[in-house]
Amino acid sequence: MEIKRLDLGHLFIRKEQWPVHGYVILHDRLGxxxxxxxxxxxDEVLRYFEVVNRTVADALADHDLAPIDVNLVINTHLHFDHCGQNPAFEHAPLMVQRTEHERMLRERDEVTEWIEASGMQFELIDGSTELADDLRIVTSPGHTSGHQSVVATTELGIELFIGDAAYTRRIYESSGMGNLPDGQAADLDAWRGTLTDLKALEPQRLHFCHDG
Ligand SMILES: [Zn+2]
Structure with missing residues (x-):
């Protein structure tokens, strides 16, 4: 298994710049x-967060890949900076938790409307899901109620694709003691419980979406 980090540009929250990363997992069996x-x-959402976007096609090209090469997409959750370029992957299953899809419909905002208008089709999953012996999805609620993370077992040990269960290593390590950035935890108790569960996996390597 090989892992590549994608540079997908950056955004701003209250004048503070945050990088946006996705990850490619080159898997022997799953592709x-x-x-x-x-x-x-x-547009109003992209403007609000002052997004400096990089297309996923350009980010994949850094690694000699194109959108058509992608066999499976996992959305950790349905915020605009994690599923915003799903339309480039019409040919692939888009895996998301059913509870996250329900949350998106319940909380209805302009991103919901945009997702619906795009016609993207999700493959809704219920709870933790094994994709292969060495790759699985685990639920990690708190940032959003239906958030999920991805756990790989590589020669290094456990590698965790944490999504927005923690924006940064500092937040992960402090478990939310001190000030949290806007939006980190929609449900603080659930979010703290998730961090405890993820730490219990004893990940050797962490892959963040919004850390340097
Ligand atoms: Zn995010």
Missing amino acids: VVLVDTGCGGP
Whole structure:
């Protein structure tokens, strides 16, 4: 298994710049698995977060890949900076938790409308799901109620694609003691419980979406 980080541009929250990353997992059996697709959505949302976008096609090209090479997409959750370029992967299953899809419909905002208008079809999954002996999806609620993360077993040990269960290593390590950035935890108790569960996996390597 090989892992590549994608540079998908950056965005700003209250004048603070945050990088946006997705990840490619080159898997022997599953082929090219993509975790999160980067920013996209309605103009007003992109403007609000001052998004400096990079297309997922350009980010994949850094690694000699193209969108058509991707066999499976996993969205950690349905925020605009994680599923925004899903339309580039019409040919691939888009795996998301059913509870996350329900949350998106319940909380309805302009991103919901954009997702619906795009016609993207999700493969809805219920809870933790094994994709292969060495690759699985685990639920990690708190950032959003239906958030999920991806766990790989490589020669290094456990590698965790954490999504937005923690924006950065600092937040992961501090477990939310001190100030949290806007939006980190929609449900603080669930979010803390998730960090405890993820730490119990004893990951050797962590892959963040919004860390340097
Ligand atoms: Zn995010």
